[in-house]
Amino acid sequence: MALSQAIMTALIEDDMSGYELAQSFDSSLGLFWRASHQQIYQELKKLSDKGHLNKREVSQTGKPNKIVYGLTQSGREALQQWVYQDSKVQEAKDDLLVKLYNLDASNVSHMVTELEGRRESMMQRLYLYERIRRRHYAEPDSLPIRRQGVYLALLGGIRNAEQYLSWCDEALKQLGAINSN
Amino acid sequence: MALSQAIMTALIEDDMSGYELAQSFDSSLGLFWRASHQQIYQELKKLSDKGHLNKREVSQTGKPNKIVYGLTQSGREALQQWVYQDSKVQEAKDDLLVKLYNLDASNVSHMVTELEGRRESMMQRLYLYERIRRRHYAEPDSLPIRRQGVYLALLGGIRNAEQYLSWCDEALKQLGAINSN
DNA sequence: TTTTTATATGCAAAGGCTTGCATAAGTGAT
């Protein structure tokens, strides 16, 4: 569980409000880590209670005011220490894999539909990743060190999406062969 | 969340006790879905309260007795219906990716260590998958339909492990270049 | 002017998962 660290990480370079965090989680770090706004607000409360974040209200014109959070020194230290803690590999926990264990003649066509859906959304994700890569990481070697880390995470996302896509194709081919018999 | 379906899926072909389920989750379906014994016992209780599972005590010699669970008709139906429900793609939620956003000169060598650890455990996982594949799925096309589904899930695991492994290599190469400057 | 949409934050209840503890039967080693 690293939601608190994911939030602190998102705040390393820019202070943000809960609402902005929820949105930034739709891109950037959120490519790998999704959280609902309730989860984020609850976690922000915990983190500022702990003293890892400070908050200030910012007036806005044309919009309701917002509460902007920033990393405190204590937060920065906690984050750096967390980096050194060992983390385990997580299982995929993908429903689709469990569903495949239930494959039978009557649900093959549904599985095909789901796989096509996955294929499509992975394709879109891959386009997005590649667009980010071309725009911001065209020459990774010349980037500052933290940005190189972000690039490696992005590359992880790209490789994973490529692999998932090609697995979908393999699986669809196999299911197609079943259906035509 | 599909722990309950994962458990029911594991019980499709063989009745099992909680203890056996916890162990079988170390292989087979558990390749993709891990659960602690407490989680499993709690879920078994819920599922039998719902009428999706039946239980019977089985005497054993040389060991304590066990409580063996089996899918009821109601359970089978619920599982089949679940297959038709749409499921979403899940994010990776991998701590390591968040950590990479925190890369700096002082923690590069730790990241290298973690990546080498991941590489090693992915390699072992891949060996395991390939062993299972050779032993049970050498000729996937000739398998009964349900087994072909299981094979596709296994193939997903294999492709994913291969990809993760090669990403580790890419990342380690990049981090090596940083460290030598 | 009422409704809808986007921005912005939050509470409360329910449900799921983790952690720590507790129990118990049986085997094997010291």
Next chain:
DNA sequence: ATCACTTATGCAAGCCTTTGCATATAAAAA
């Protein structure tokens, strides 16, 4: 006999996450 280990099941507390609701400001559309 005692200790350690494996098999086997479970409670209870705490924590995390999800779901549903609630509120409020302001712009834009109907």
